[in-house]
Amino acid sequence: MNFVSIVVLTYNQENFIARNLRGIFKQKVNFPIQLILSNDHSTDATDQVIKELIKEAPSHIQILYTNHSKNLGSTPNFYDALKKVTGQYIAFCEGDDYWVDENKLQQQYDFLENNAEYAMCFHQVKNESSDPNLNNTNFSVIEEKDYTALEIYKHWIVHTTSVLIKTEVLENKIVKSMYKHPELLYFDTVLYMSASLHGKIRGFSKIMSVYTRHEAGLSNGINYSRDLMHNMLDEFIANLYGGKIKETSNWLIFSRSRIAFVKLLRKGNMFLAFKHLKWILKKRVNLKIYILKKLKSK
Known part of the structure; x- marks a missing residue:
């Protein structure tokens, strides 16, 4: 029988990790589970909470818990967890x-x-936020249909909590290239796109998980320094795929x-504005397209 490996990454999430684990433990399945818990050297009580909670794990769940002796960072922590996967499928x-x-x-298994x-399927996810404009909204627009790598990338629709993917995807050339870049931000998107090399990708409109949006979240709020890292990820993806x-x-x-350049100029942050200007000049073909569009619209 095939079984599923579940990867849970955590860092300073003492207030959240209990409901995460209970959501996993309550899954009704007819197959065994390998739970890979990777704690990136949390400085709060995350470790203590995990050690108490795993005592409640059902017998069909084999737990591999690592509390790193030093902080690796989100992407290296992810890569380290993937190396421990032994199941035929991976959930996150x-x-x-x-x-x-x-x-x-x-x-999803069935x-x-x-x-x-x-090679992969994913589903709709609900946002949970203190912001009433975000709370209980959908993470993205997902239809009951197949999706291409381009659609996944262009619309940024796949949330980590919704994915079940064949483990064989970890062996393709794109993922192996990804491992060489611990600095990548939103590393999981590259993995999901690469599933298209192994088969079709299916989306489901049913809500089956929750994305907690809070101040400590990796993608929370406006961060122009983080946007520079996002540019590096996009450049990496461009070089891997080419074409559209x-x-x-x-x-x-x-x-x-x-957008960042204009905002930073207004704020007087010339140092960071200059870093974004370098990217604008690097993509000067798009600058010409943008200027032409603006002229035509007048």
Whole structure:
């Protein structure tokens, strides 16, 4: 029987990790689970909470818990966890997020088992936030259909908590290239896109997990320094794929840095503005397109 490895990354999430683990423990499945818990040297009580909670784990869940002796950083922590995967499929759930449907894993497992031409499936996710404009909204627009790597990249629709993917994807050339870059931000997107090299990718509109949006989250709020790291990721993706994905990447990099450059100039942050200007000049073909569009609209 095939089994599933679940990767949970956590760092200073003492207030969230309990519901994360309970959401995993309540899954109704007919297959064994390997739970890989990777604590990136939390300085709060995350370690103590985990050690208490894993005592509640059902017997069909084998737990591999690592509390790193030093902080690796989000991407190296992710890579380290992937090396420990032994299941035929991998699911993910960041330590501050959680699953709300007890049949989530079984439904996705059954789909991949019964449809060999698919390498990955994902589903709709609900936002949880103190901001009433975000709370209880959907993370993205997901239809019941197949998705291409370009759609996943262009619209940024796949949330980590929603994925079940074949482990064989870890062996492709794109993922192996990814391992050489511990500085990458939003590292999981490269992995999800690369599933298209192994088969089709299916989206489901059903909500089965929750994304917790809070101040300590990796992607929370406006951060122009983080945007520079995002540009590096987009450039990496462009060089790996080429074609339409590269065209999309170049436009995303230009647009992100154009907006940041204007905002930073207004704030008088010349140092950071100059860093974004370098990206704008690097993508000067898109600058010409942008100027032409602005002229035509007048």
